[in-house]
Amino acid sequence: MNDVRALFRVLLLDEIKGRRPLKELAAILVLIVVLFCVVPSEYTAVHARSLGVLLKGTAAAALYLSLLSGLSKLKDRKYKLLLAMPVGKTTLMLLYAAVVWIKHIGLRVMPFVLAILASNVSYRNITLLEGAGGGLMCAAAGLAACWCGISAVFFLGDRGFLRSRPERSAMKFGWIRREFVRFAGEKVLFLNHAGYSLFLVFFLYMSTAVSRAGVELILFLLVLLSTCSTPGVLFSWEKPYRQLLLSLPVSRGGLFAGKYIFALAIMFPLYAAAYGIVCAFGPGLDRWGLLAMMAISLGLTTLVKLYYDMKRPNYDWSHPRQMFEHKRKYMLWLISVTVSVPLMVYSYMSIWFAGALQMVFAGCLLYAIRKGRTQG
Amino acid sequence: MILETRHVTGWYTKHAPVIRQVNLEIEPGKVYALLGANGAGKTTLLNVLASIHGQYSGEVRYCGEKLTGKNDKRVKRYRYFIPDHPALFDEMSPLAFMDFVHRLYGKTVDSPRLAALCETFGFETFLHRKIGALSLGNRQKTALINGLLLECPLLILDEPLVGLDAVAIERIYGELRAYAQRGNAVLLSTHLFPIVSRICDEALILHQGTIRETVAVHGEEQVKAAFFRVIGHE
Numbered sequence: 001m002n003d004v005r006a007l008f009r010v011l012l013l014d015e016i017k018g019r020r021p022l023k024e025l026a027a028i029l030v031l032i033v034v035l036f037c038v039v040p041s042e043y044t045a046v047h048a049r050s051l052g053v054l055l056k057g058t059a060a061a062a063l064y065l066s067l068l069s070g071l072s073k074l075k076d077r078k079y080k081l082l083l084a085m086p087v088g089k090t091t092l093m094l095l096y097a098a099v100v101w102i103k104h105i106g107l108r109v110m111p112f113v114l115a116i117l118a119s120n121v122s123y124r125n126i127t128l129l130e131g132a133g134g135g136l137m138c139a140a141a142g143l144a145a146c147w148c149g150i151s152a153v154f155f156l157g158d159r160g161f162l163r164s165r166p167e168r169s170a171m172k173f174g175w176i177r178r179e180f181v182r183f184a185g186e187k188v189l190f191l192n193h194a195g196y197s198l199f200l201v202f203f204l205y206m207s208t209a210v211s212r213a214g215v216e217l218i219l220f221l222l223v224l225l226s227t228c229s230t231p232g233v234l235f236s237w238e239k240p241y242r243q244l245l246l247s248l249p250v251s252r253g254g255l256f257a258g259k260y261i262f263a264l265a266i267m268f269p270l271y272a273a274a275y276g277i278v279c280a281f282g283p284g285l286d287r288w289g290l291l292a293m294m295a296i297s298l299g300l301t302t303l304v305k306l307y308y309d310m311k312r313p314n315y316d317w318s319h320p321r322q323m324f325e326h327k328r329k330y331m332l333w334l335i336s337v338t339v340s341v342p343l344m345v346y347s348y349m350s351i352w353f354a355g356a357l358q359m360v361f362a363g364c365l366l367y368a369i370r371k372g373r374t375q376g
Numbered sequence: 377m378i379l380e381t382r383h384v385t386g387w388y389t390k391h392a393p394v395i396r397q398v399n400l401e402i403e404p405g406k407v408y409a410l411l412g413a414n415g416a417g418k419t420t421l422l423n424v425l426a427s428i429h430g431q432y433s434g435e436v437r438y439c440g441e442k443l444t445g446k447n448d449k450r451v452k453r454y455r456y457f458i459p460d461h462p463a464l465f466d467e468m469s470p471l472a473f474m475d476f477v478h479r480l481y482g483k484t485v486d487s488p489r490l491a492a493l494c495e496t497f498g499f500e501t502f503l504h505r506k507i508g509a510l511s512l513g514n515r516q517k518t519a520l521i522n523g524l525l526l527e528c529p530l531l532i533l534d535e536p537l538v539g540l541d542a543v544a545i546e547r548i549y550g551e552l553r554a555y556a557q558r559g560n561a562v563l564l565s566t567h568l569f570p571i572v573s574r575i576c577d578e579a580l581i582l583h584q585g586t587i588r589e590t591v592a593v594h595g596e597e598q599v600k601a602a603f604f605r606v607i608g609h610e
Contacts, residue, residue: 168504169469173476181467240463247426249452249480 004095007087011099014078015325017316027330028108032115046120051134054116055141058109062142064195065104066097066149072188072321074157079319089154097143097150103325105142113138162187175258179234183266188320189237193230197270200225204274209281218282219344225274226297226336231263232305233323236314256310263302271298289351296355297340300362304335308369335365377440378402378454378529378561379425384434386417386424394420395585398434402530402563407556409572409593410565412582413607418565419460421582422534425563426457439529453481456528460535462519466508470499470518473507474525481526493521496547512539524551531555533564537571549575569596569603581606 036044046054073079073096082092114135121131156162171181183190204221207213238245245255271294279287314326342357379402387393395417402408412418423429425436427448436443438454464473471485478485494500497517502510507518516539523531531552537545552562553575566572572579573596581589583606591602 169467169472169506170504171469171472173465173468173472178465178467178476185467241465243423243426243428243459244463244465246428247452247457248477249449251449 003087004091007082007091008095008098010082011095012102014318015099015103015322017322023327023330024107025111028111032112036115036119044116044119045123045125046116046134047125051126051130051137054113054134055137058105058113058138059141059145061109062101062105062145063149066100066146067153068188068191068195069100069104069321070096070150070153070157071162071191072319074153074162074319075188076319093151093154094147097147100150101143101146105139105146109142110135110139175254176261179258179262180265182237183262186237186320189230189233192321192324193228193266196228197273200228200270201273201277205277205281208277212281215283215285215347216344218278218285219347222274222278222294222297223337223340223343225270225294226301226340227333228267228270229305229324229329229332229336230266231259231302232309232329232332232335233314234259234263234306235309236317236323237320238313239315239317242313242315252310256306260303260306263306264298267298267302271295285347286351289346292351293343293346293354293358296358297343300358301336301339304339304362304365304369305332307366308332308335311369311372338365378404378438379563380435380437380440381425382435382437384421384424384432384436386420386429386432388420388431390431393585395424395432395582398582398585398587400580400587402561404529404559404561405556406577407552407562407575408564409576409579409599410563410582411567411572411579411599411603412565416582416607417585418582419534422457422459422532422563422565425455425532427452428457454528455530455532456481456523456526457532458516458519458523458534458536460538461512462515464507464515464518466506468507469504470507470510470514470521471503473518474522477522478526481528483526486525490521490525493524493551496551497521497544513541513544516540517544520548520551524555527555527558527560529560531560531562533562535566536564537566537568569600572596572599579603583607 083089117126117131117134120126121128126134153162171177173181183193200221204218207221208218275291275294278285278290308331312328314323314328316326317323339358339362342354342361345357346354379400381398381400384395384398384400385393386395386398398421410418410421420429424432427443438451441447441451441454443451464470465476468476474485474490494503497520499514499517499521502514502517507515510518516536520533520536523533536548536552540548549571552564556562556577564571564576572593576593579591579593579599579602580587581591581603588606589602591599593599
């Protein structure tokens with residue numbers, strides 16, 4: 001029994017290293033308060049019959065996050081080290097599923113679920129018993145989904161189905177092409193980016209086309225587009241090659257430009273889809289003005305996040321998911337939201353002023369990053 | 377002089393330098409061995425020379441040009457560095473990697489020479505495979521072939537024989553010797569005395585972060601004796 005406890009401890013500590021749980025919980029609480037202040041209560045209303053939607057949502061989130069964590073863990077040298085030790089594979093999978101549940105569902109998803117249920121209990125949309133039962137069922141569904149996701153990935157990984165193919169290549173490389181090839185070959189980064197983008201697009205579509213939300217909420221959701229963190233990890237992702245890159249006569253400008261163009265290219269579909277949804281279903285907004293504001297936001301947030309990552313790369317990761325889960329993700333979110341927040345006031349003031357405000361914020365952040373402590 | 381260092385002191389924490397006041401002179405046409413016990417500072421010194429480790433004071437000059445932050449892109453072209461476990465771009469094939477690195481050095485791959493080196497090292501079948509799918513030995517061969525093709529004035533190798541098979545080890549001796557004879561220089565760190573006696577002209581003995589002795593190589597026993605005398609294990 002002690003060995004199981006020790007193994008669980010090792011897995012848990014490895015997954016939450018570099019994170020500050022209290023700060024994280026505080027940040028989640030702040031986010032919950034902000035969400036409940038910004039999002040009108042009719043969008044978070046749950047009735048006894050619609051508890052199933054919350055349950056399905058929790059299970060889907062748990063499945064997605066566990067698949068992503070499992071795929072990432074397969075690349076971890078420590079996982080291979082554990083496999084070589086006298087540890088039962090089933091035990092390992094079960095323990096890792098529990099760790100993933102604690103990390104993603106227990107500490108992130110459940111606070112939101114419980115907040116929604118609590119607010120609905122207080123509004124008397126559901127009874128206390130229904131609320132408590134709903135919370136327990138969401139937690140159980142999340143755990144079951146984590147177990148399924150982790151087992152499926154480890155099972156497929158063991159049988160070689162997740163190995164990247166083809167193993168031959170006759171391609172010529174430049175900095176930009178290298179980024180695209182790496183991105184296409186890295187399942188975790190690709191899925192993380194695609195999943196987060198789809199989540200934002202889905203949320204925007206539901207708010208705009210189905211719930212017919214007001215201008216304020218739509219602009220708030222457009223600000224959230226900038227929180228997609230892929231551009232903020234592109235230099236950290238070079239961890240295995242940092243010595244090679246330092247030893248070769250590489251132009252830092254060329255490397256940065258390649259990554260910037262690549263980051264714009266992968267962020268563009270998200271912004272284009274969001275713009276299309278708002279134009280098709282949203283309330284009357286100046287289309288050209290919105291297009292200009294979104295283009296400025298895309299260009300500037302990508303630039304500032306990439307610059308931040310170049311100056312302060314995070315090399316404290318042993319599998320790709322840990323790049324996104326590092327404590328500095330809050331800094332990246334803050335940077336993104338600070339640069340793009342003028343989007344929220346765009347309907348109240350001239351586009352020139354809102355655009356200039358974005359540039360001023362971005363300029364100040366670039367200056368602060370440049371003058372701050374540098375790593376790597 | 378291909379490489380000159382003056383009073384190079386390198387550290388990870390400022391008050392505890394790993395290498396101290398290292399003065400080196402690497403001449404063309406010679407193969408140099410860097411010898412030292414574990415923890416002597418060999419890899420740190422090579423990392424300073426390869427611009428991987430930036431925490432150092434003193435002067436590093438390649439072909440008379442001082443290495444600074446402003447000219448490092450140009451000066452780096454005077455040398456190519458191969459670490460003991462080379463991390464190469466996994467998404468590329470060895471051929472694409474060599475082509476890519478050659479372009480960074482402002483050169484193009486010499487195809488006939490590449491074909492000859494592939495034959496020498498039995499590497500033809502791996503040229504189009506992705507580096508991520510290669511074994512440690514074949515990654516090492518990729519880096520070695522690339523280094524030999526680039527023909528930089530200085531080739532720096534950290535434990536070049538790690539992962540190589542017996543045939544490749546035998547062949548690399550001849551290739552490194554020929555590389556130096558073409559007017560270049562080779563600096564390699566190793567713990568193996570046979571490679572020193574087979575191909576090296578001079579051995580630099582690093583002990584506790586300082587080069588204690590430079591020995592002209594005349595035989596394995598002579599180098600061994602000098603090494604053990606310096607590190608105090610006679």
